[in-house]
Amino acid sequence: MTDKELFKSLSYERKNVYENITEEEKREMNALCDEYRAFLDAGKTERECVETALKAAQDAGYKNLDETDTLKAGDKVYKINRAKNILLAVIGKDDIRNGINLVGAHIDSPRLDLKQNPLYESTGMALLKTHYYGGIKKYQWTAMPLALHGVVFTKDGDKVTLNIGEKDSEPVFCITDLLPHLAKDQMSKSLAEGIEGENLNVLIGGMPVGDDEVKEKVKFAALKLINDRYGITERDFLSAEIEIVPAFKARNVGLDESFIGAYGQDDRVCAFTTLKGILAVDNPNKTAVALLVDKEEIGSMGNTGMLSAFFEMTVAEIAEKLIGSCTMSDFNKIISNSACMSSDVGAAVDPNYESVSEKNNAAFAGCGMVLVKYTGARGKSGSSDASAEFVYRIGKILDDDGVIWQTSELGKVDQGGGGTIAQYVANLNIDVIDCGVPVLSMHSPFEVTAKSDVYMAYRSYVAFYKS
Numbered sequence: 001m002t003d004k005e006l007f008k009s010l011s012y013e014r015k016n017v018y019e020n021i022t023e024e025e026k027r028e029m030n031a032l033c034d035e036y037r038a039f040l041d042a043g044k045t046e047r048e049c050v051e052t053a054l055k056a057a058q059d060a061g062y063k064n065l066d067e068t069d070t071l072k073a074g075d076k077v078y079k080i081n082r083a084k085n086i087l088l089a090v091i092g093k094d095d096i097r098n099g100i101n102l103v104g105a106h107i108d109s110p111r112l113d114l115k116q117n118p119l120y121e122s123t124g125m126a127l128l129k130t131h132y133y134g135g136i137k138k139y140q141w142t143a144m145p146l147a148l149h150g151v152v153f154t155k156d157g158d159k160v161t162l163n164i165g166e167k168d169s170e171p172v173f174c175i176t177d178l179l180p181h182l183a184k185d186q187m188s189k190s191l192a193e194g195i196e197g198e199n200l201n202v203l204i205g206g207m208p209v210g211d212d213e214v215k216e217k218v219k220f221a222a223l224k225l226i227n228d229r230y231g232i233t234e235r236d237f238l239s240a241e242i243e244i245v246p247a248f249k250a251r252n253v254g255l256d257e258s259f260i261g262a263y264g265q266d267d268r269v270c271a272f273t274t275l276k277g278i279l280a281v282d283n284p285n286k287t288a289v290a291l292l293v294d295k296e297e298i299g300s301m302g303n304t305g306m307l308s309a310f311f312e313m314t315v316a317e318i319a320e321k322l323i324g325s326c327t328m329s330d331f332n333k334i335i336s337n338s339a340c341m342s343s344d345v346g347a348a349v350d351p352n353y354e355s356v357s358e359k360n361n362a363a364f365a366g367c368g369m370v371l372v373k374y375t376g377a378r379g380k381s382g383s384s385d386a387s388a389e390f391v392y393r394i395g396k397i398l399d400d401d402g403v404i405w406q407t408s409e410l411g412k413v414d415q416g417g418g419g420t421i422a423q424y425v426a427n428l429n430i431d432v433i434d435c436g437v438p439v440l441s442m443h444s445p446f447e448v449t450a451k452s453d454v455y456m457a458y459r460s461y462v463a464f465y466k467s
Helices: 003-010 023-042 046-059 217-230 234-239 265-279 310-323 328-336 388-400 422-426 451-466
Strands: 076-081 085-090 100-106 111-122 125-133 146-153 159-164 202-205 241-246 251-253 259-262 287-293 339-343 369-372 405-407 431-436 447-450
Touching (some): 023 046, 023 259, 023 265, 023 451, 046 085, 046 265, 076 310, 085 265, 085 310, 100 265, 100 451, 111 217, 125 217, 125 241, 146 234, 202 217, 259 451, 265 287, 265 339, 265 431, 265 447, 287 310, 310 328, 339 388, 339 422, 339 451, 369 388, 369 451, 388 431, 431 451, 447 451
Parallel strands (some): 100 339, 369 405
Antiparallel strands (some): 085 287, 111 241, 125 202, 146 159, 146 241, 251 259, 259 447, 369 431
């Protein structure tokens, strides 16, 4: 063996997916990504993602766990929590006390939420006040078309679903920004201070009613339109959940169409591949579970976040319907013998900002699904750090199935960092590793992913479920 051959056998080098897949696999990848873009357009909020996932599950023969008395190997069930979580399970042939294979992703994304009392008038315009949700760069949300999604309950208890700004025939909304001619003071500030949170106010109208007895004519005109079209009064906003999101659709990016650009790919790219992964599984050895949760972007708390008891309660319910009862001992065995791929995005090296990454330990777009042994900030604070045994186990599953993957951490050691739901899964005494799709422009209104990485994430979850 020559030194060149020996060096190649001893060293590690990441692979580019496009250079290592067949034409048939490329066709499968493109078909998958066409579906993915449609998923992104249909599910810009957590509720819409759950509805989309539910329809896909029902079309695939999944039954409502609440309407199922007993379970057996091969059964497919789902359970929904408060319209913002969904858990799907395929019952395995193995004793469930030997553990389950779980893939968990989150379906909330950074956005703007309407305040409870949002509508006001100023300088002849009607606007809506917002409170941003999750980590955003506030300046990225100005001077772009926005859509309004959400639910409102009227005083009579009627639920009104809103989705305005997505169709070409509908108006869009926007947050105005200052012209450069008058922005001397604004442009002397840091990026973080240039746009203030209280100034993220959404323009919704400017036509007054023709009645001199009305003090706020433009606000009244907007209220009248809202009431005429949707039966909503201003008081109804107090209990509403309305999200402001970008109004554009998911698009292919690049002359070769090798990338996808869209809002909400953190973490809906992982939610989609998780969903498609479990839908591709029949009669697994271990019970396969897909879990889509809310609130990750603000800490995973609440009764729809990963810190709620929804997951544990549903696993206990499945076990009880499968084995006749679920004692605390049974439940502890299930949990401690389980394994989880925490499906969340990673940060791809950006050629415009290479200095924040340490390239030997960073993800490259187009080089496959990324495994992240640990997340956290600086000294791994807030991290789930997967064991050597579990990293090896997952890597072998992927290698044996021909999945192309890479490893990463979130930027240079002292640069920053972040967390996922993995730490909360690990707290249950489950082996877990972070994994997912590298993303460019993460947390922006237009995030970018490589189609090849989307495809390899899907392949990863299928391989894991079948292991």
